[in-house]
Amino acid sequence: MSEQTTDTPPEQLLSISLRVNGVTRTASAPARRLLSDFLRHDLGLTGTHVGCEHGVCGACTVLVDGQPMRACLMFAVSAQRHEVTTIEGIGNDPEKLSPVQQAFTECHALQCGFCTPGFVTTITAYLEDNPDPTPEEAREAISGNLCRCTGYQNIVSAVCRAAEIRRDRADRTEIDQSVDLGTTDGEGEGSA
């Protein structure tokens, strides 16, 4: 090892602002900083995981304006002024799980948990558009994410179970609201 002085100039830093989980966050980073690294290392949101850095495994999937995107295939600057939702935005409180998170624990759909945030974000977005999938459709929906632990079977079950929980919670919200309004009509649609 030889000590020398460095003569290349430091990288130019850009001020990058995103709305992350409903909050505007700003940090300085070079233009080449991946969104995944920016979220993890510049914003400290370590729930987004990096499994391959070439867009295949899906562990780093976040929602950009509601759409699942591979955070390792985006530069942080490209997400400027966009709305980003990470796993922390889906549900960060272990006592208050989202429907998909709740379904994952009920169905034992995670083991090591490393790929899990990418599945949860993907499935959350999927159920917005497909609230009542068949098991076959559920399997198709998760076929862009890799998991090395579970064999996917319980994740497929969790997609279907999450759809049920969403409907149950929607029903309950409706009931609560109708109770608040002093009516007795508590029927919601599609109760499981």
Added chain:
Amino acid sequence: MSTRQFGERVQRREDPRLLTGNGRYLDDLGLGALTAAFVRSPHAHARIVDIDIDDAWEVDGVEAIYTWEDLTGRVAEPLPVLIPHPALTHPRTGYCLAKDEVNHVGEAIVMVIARDRYLAEDAAQRIRVTYDSLPVVVGVESARAAQTLVHDDAPGNIAAHLLQEVGDVTAAMAAAPNTLTLDLEIERSACMPMEGKGVFARWDADEQSLRIYSSTQTSTGVRAAVAAKLGMPLAKVECIAPDVGGGFGVKIMHPWPEEVLVPWAARLLGRDVKWTEDRREHFISSSHERGQLQQVTVGFDDEGHLLALDVQFWHDNGAYTPYGIIVPIITATQLLGPYKPGAYRVEFWSLFTNTVLVTPYRGAGRPQGCYAMERTMDAVAAHLGLDRAEVRSRNFIQPEEMPYDHGLMFQDGRPLKYDSGDFPASLAKLKALVGWDDFAAYREEAAAEGRRVGLGIGCYVEGTGVGPYEGGHVHVETSGRVNVATGLTTQGQGHQTVLAQIVADELGVRIEDVHVTTGDTRRMAYAVGTFASRGAVMSGNAVALAAKAVRAKALRIAADALEVSADDLQIEDGVISVKGAPGTSIALSTVAVLSNPLRYAFDESSKAATQFAGTFDPDKPPVADDEEPGLEGQDFYSPTQATFANGMHAAIVETDPVTAEIRILRYCVIHDCGVMINPMIVEGQVHGGVAQGVGGALYERMAYDESGQLLNASFMDFLMPYASEVPHVETDHLETPSPLNPLGLKGAGEAGTIPVTAVIASAIEHAEGFPVRSMPISPSELWELRRKHAESPVPVPAQEGSR
């Protein structure tokens, strides 16, 4: 009466944390730490002529650059041979950073440390290494031919040669009415956990101590290895496995070069240093497994009973042998599965190649052994025109023959002696589950529709829960919180749940009050690690013993306080009461207070333990001669031998008559891992194991070219199965308790993976009508086989089903 947790499908305690982004994996730690990146060899075999690092220093943010010449003390010496064996006559290990020579693509040569990973990689790219390339050995055949050598001083490329024989194989073979010889091939794959390896080291200059976090399967192993390498007292080194994103074997190998280098650099620089492996690094510098060539000769009578089995195989151990010959030893011994082989001889050569080293991957040599045995069983059945399940059944070790000693030495240096198992019952369940006897009719129907289907079967026995030991520590706090620690590590097996289930029952507390820590040398300094499906057996029994000790102590203290006999007391939901008189009771939390006589009250509840509280007998010392303060206890579980789990799988596959595409229509598993602590978790282990097995059978291989370049070192090219490739797994269980441990447990972690390659080969062979002798198999390879067999057919008669 509180609900018994043992045996229940308890939801996992770790899930809410992991599901909400609150997991803490290696790369989530050490925000702001310096980051390491490595220059790795682009050549499979070369002499290092020169390393020019000058340009790299130009990069802003570079803090240090190290080559082998900069390494000091034992860090500069070769890495240890972790598991020596007398048959391993030519062990070779690499250096933390290559010295003079590289032996596989991906071997680390230079470590760069910089402010962040981007800058470290910038600098690494500016380092110019000059090489003299050397001839390359890739693949078992090339290693065996030994035209060129990986290591000049390892003749024939042979690291190890081992022969074990039980009975007189030559005589038994000569006397056998029928003999067959099979040449078999099985390819490499790898663990591929979703999280690669990683290590983060923090040097405390004030205390002159080192804290290491590693994504490892053995924190005690890493701690001891690093302390030895760095010449530090063990007391000044601690190692913690944080949340680990999958292991499957690759993280039991230790110390990886980076696990030594990163702490070494942290101490040298007095700074936090971290390295997180990227996916390409994982492909080319973390270990692989499976690659073998095998030759099986079998002698059998006209009913299909084995009389003699003679196996030779050649195992590709890659460039180095830090993990000894564990993998081929397991192949050699576990090949026998549930069968009595007659006379048995097995001989293997463990061979060097210029490829990434080979260490255990889930199944650890068993998938290869099972493949050899099960291909042989199918060949015997085909030769005699018998039902394949029937031939297997005729060779089973019977339940009344247990314990059954094969007369061989197992991977733990102890006899290969099966403790229990009911193989006929397992087979009967499997046949019922898959509809074995109805398959012939189904096949005819399918054929009438122009479809080609086949039924495959595979049986295995797995030695699990090998020693030497694991420990458990249980501590009840004055709040009633129960802390449990065991030293082995967790990579998704649900230890925080299953160990809590055990302790909750043994101690008589609510599971919500039990908090389990694994893989932290600060909490349990004595441990071995997580491998060989040993977590539940070893740590399960250890924490059960520790909880029993704490329970006994709690009852002694409560008996004193309540002035009754300890025999009359029970503990339920954390309350100790007199049996039949629930009004007379004391909370376990209060007992925890009383267990620790105090001079000072630090809160309201602790007052009861102070010296003027009037609760103690003035004639006795506050802590009795044979007691210790605190409601806690520790114990260790160390078995005389492994427990043997077993299972049988069957699959129905369909092969496209035109494109040779292979589809698994059904996959059935009968699994016997003894008593199940949590069936939900056991099934999860089986599902995941089968998925990895399917990858190994149909998709995954390490595509090395003749120059030793790994051509498919990315998830784009290495075909790890997605949900679209993995079948729905149908499971049924048999619970044959192990007589060897108090809880009756056997291991479950690896089981699902072991027979899959054998089962899929069997099913494709059945569908196609010609032997399948090389796995994995792709549609193009199947198509090629069809073409060959159309030219010179070798029919395999299909005889299953009622006739």
